[in-house]
Amino acid sequence: MDLRLSGRRALITGSTSGLGEATARLLATEGAEVVIHGRSPQRAQAVADAIIEDGGKATVATGDLGTDAGADQAAGQALAGGAVDILVNNAGAYEHLGWADATAEVWLHAYNVNVVSGVRMIQRLVPAMRERDYGRIITIGGGLGTQPFAGHPHYNATLAARHNLAVSLARDLAGTRVTSNIVAPGAILVPAVQDFLTTLAPERGWGETWEEIEHNSVRELVPNDRARYGRPEEIAGAVAYLCGPHAEYLSGATIRVDGGTVRSAF
Template identity: 45%
Template sequence: MDLQLAGKNALVTGSTSGIGAAIVRLLAREGAAVIVHGRRTEAVADGVAELTRDGFRAAGAVGDVSTEAGADQVAGAALAAFGGIDILVNNAGLLIAPKAPAPGDWLTDLGASQASALYEANVNSVFRMVRRIVPQMKDRGWGRVVMLGSVAAAMPREAFPQYSLTKAANLNQMVSLSRLLAGTGITVNAVSPGLVRTPAVEPMIRGWSQSFGWGEDWDVIEHNAATHVLNTPTRRLGRPDDIARAVAFLASPQSDFINGANLRVDGGANPTVN
């Protein structure tokens, strides 16, 4: 399917690694000019260099979107790079999770400052970027905003409730914003992954393996995590490309009649009706 993204400009926050890097590369492959974002100058430069080396149009934006100053810096660089932004993918976020899938630790191990940091990184960062990018989308008469949610938003686990709270808040932001922007040509949707194998997540899964005695073989670890902890019918963890494909579709003109929707890409881990 041609996603008709040629000529579109996309900003993907948190796109130097993991899911964000997969999203920004797929959007570039589909013809969009892309903004690679991260907090570290070197990582952003490496991401841009890799994309441009492969023949894609890419620029960088450095800054911490969990702060007002950082959001200003990122939005300014992104809007200046290609003359405006058509697609905003709010992927940047923070995960503070226990090394074992057991309840109780967060009652003592997660302090108020960490809980506040989660909210700033996962919820207020989205609000900041929407405020800075969406007004010029309205002027352009077309736009796509895609939030990165989580299966934890609708199926919170006892082990990390503050993270689940932030992802549920983002789904509420998504629905409210989709209605606020009625008639503007802008749609707002969310993609909610299950657990995805990324460099940030793998140490947590290996911690589970140590707790349950699964050994060191990754195939065995992944199968056991997906089957016995997450109860995922596909019996595997997600991959960044699984999420990127869903985001790219929602970011495209092909998804024009999808608005205010939460697309679960979780291998069936959430057993409820959406």
């Protein structure tokens, strides 16, 4: 399928690694000019250079989206190369903390980094999309926003807020050709997740090889129909679909990419 992204420019926040990088690489393959965002100019440029070497088009925007100044910087650098047609709000962070350890300050920080950061970019980029009567905003949410477990409650709550704001934005954009939708990943295998599971494996008795660890940890922690963790490229595929004209009729929708996960054993 031709996703018809040639000539479009896409800013993917938090795209120096993980889901963001995978999304940027796929959108570039589909013909979009991508703007790689991160707080480190060196890391962002390395991803952009790799995309360019593969024949894609990429530029860089840097800035800490947890601050107004950083968001101004990132948006300004992204717009320096032309209009932004697609905003993928992917940037975010979490800590493995429980209810006893997540202080009020931790909750406030998580909300700023995971929710308000996306609002900042929406406020800076979406008005111009509305004026041009074309745009795509894709928010990366997560299954923990609707099926939270006991661990890191501050992060779970921010995912719920991300889902909510994306639907609210869709309602606000009614009657325009600008859409707002959500991709909700399940447990995705990025390097940090694999490292965490490998470290935890001996005390949980999950085995020694990665194949054993993946099989046993999925069964215990995130049982799903596919019996494995998702891969970043699978999230990128859902995002890419929402970016194109084939998704024109989707508004305020949540696409779950979670292997059919229905519960968490945490």
